[in-house]
Amino acid sequence: MIIGSHVNYGSESLLGCVKQTLSYNANAFMFYTGAPQNSIRKKIDEENTKKAQELLKENNIPMTNVICHAPYIINLANKAKPEAWDFAVNFLKEELHRCELLGVSYIVLHPGSCVKEERETALKNICDGLNEVVDNDTKVMILLETMAGKGTECGINISELKQILNGVIFKNKLGVCLDTCHLNDSGIDISSFDNYLDEFDREIGLDKVKCVHLNDSLNPIGSHKDRHANIGYGTIGFESLINVAYNPRLKDVPKILETPYIEDHAPYYYEIKSILEKKFNDHLKEDVLK
Numbered sequence: 001m002i003i004g005s006h007v008n009y010g011s012e013s014l015l016g017c018v019k020q021t022l023s024y025n026a027n028a029f030m031f032y033t034g035a036p037q038n039s040i041r042k043k044i045d046e047e048n049t050k051k052a053q054e055l056l057k058e059n060n061i062p063m064t065n066v067i068c069h070a071p072y073i074i075n076l077a078n079k080a081k082p083e084a085w086d087f088a089v090n091f092l093k094e095e096l097h098r099c100e101l102l103g104v105s106y107i108v109l110h111p112g113s114c115v116k117e118e119r120e121t122a123l124k125n126i127c128d129g130l131n132e133v134v135d136n137d138t139k140v141m142i143l144l145e146t147m148a149g150k151g152t153e154c155g156i157n158i159s160e161l162k163q164i165l166n167g168v169i170f171k172n173k174l175g176v177c178l179d180t181c182h183l184n185d186s187g188i189d190i191s192s193f194d195n196y197l198d199e200f201d202r203e204i205g206l207d208k209v210k211c212v213h214l215n216d217s218l219n220p221i222g223s224h225k226d227r228h229a230n231i232g233y234g235t236i237g238f239e240s241l242i243n244v245a246y247n248p249r250l251k252d253v254p255k256i257l258e259t260p261y262i263e264d265h266a267p268y269y270y271e272i273k274s275i276l277e278k279k280f281n282d283h284l285k286e287d288v289l290k
Helices: 013-023 046-058 082-102 119-133 158-166 180-186 190-203 238-245 268-277 284-289
Strands: 003-006 028-031 066-069 106-109 141-145 174-179 209-213 255-257
Touching: 003 268, 013 028, 013 046, 028 255, 046 082, 066 082, 082 106, 082 119, 106 209, 119 158, 141 158, 141 209, 158 174, 158 190, 174 180, 180 190, 180 209, 190 238, 238 268, 255 268, 268 284
Parallel strands: 003 028, 003 255, 028 066, 066 106, 106 141, 141 174, 174 209, 209 255
Antiparallel strands: none
8 A cells, every 4th residue: 555645845845754754654645845825935955855765765665655746826727817827837847846856756736727718728728838848858747636626627527637638748747646535526426436447547548647635525526615524534435435545456556645634733644544454533533632
């Protein structure tokens, strides 16, 4: 099982991420290189990066288990303000460069939101943006995340993801990140997850799936709201999420938890333990707060 969680890229940068991951008894993790809501970024700490990579090797964790997430402020779908679109393109380029310096192979990207653009135009804008960012020398793979359909989000179904992937010249530089909460909220029944994988494989190919965000949802199927819940404490349920985590077709794909903190405390050690033991923790809050 390749499993981990979101971790904080704080004062020790990548080294701190690895230390948090080990404290959760995990062998994978995802992080932002700065706050997801803004463009403020500090210089990559080369010494901490080297120490982080050494610590990963000592614990037999390959860099392919390390995922970066692009900030939410990147929106390639809307060109209403050309300067804002240019900023999104250039900032994504910078994030790819930062990932390269850190030795990270994958970065998850929200495809973008139409805002006032027509949907087909917005999807083309995303393709245009990715074609500006990605070339034959790009070393970091961009993973398009499946979205819940909140507001005017793009990438809310297999058809839209396929359209974006088909519109990019260097298709080998792109993959997909499946988010179980987003899939549920977009209308996919996670209790029949293999049916979704069958369709995905026919239309896109399961080899494109490089990451899974393993989250429960606070909302009913098809609600288009995107509110995560702790594992087994939402509408998807523990058994369905266990079936996703242990699906043999996704055996080599990192599963990353983005579940909510409990009173400012990370629940990931206990949630990961629950998944590894295949046993629902019905006293998660008590464990986290003890």
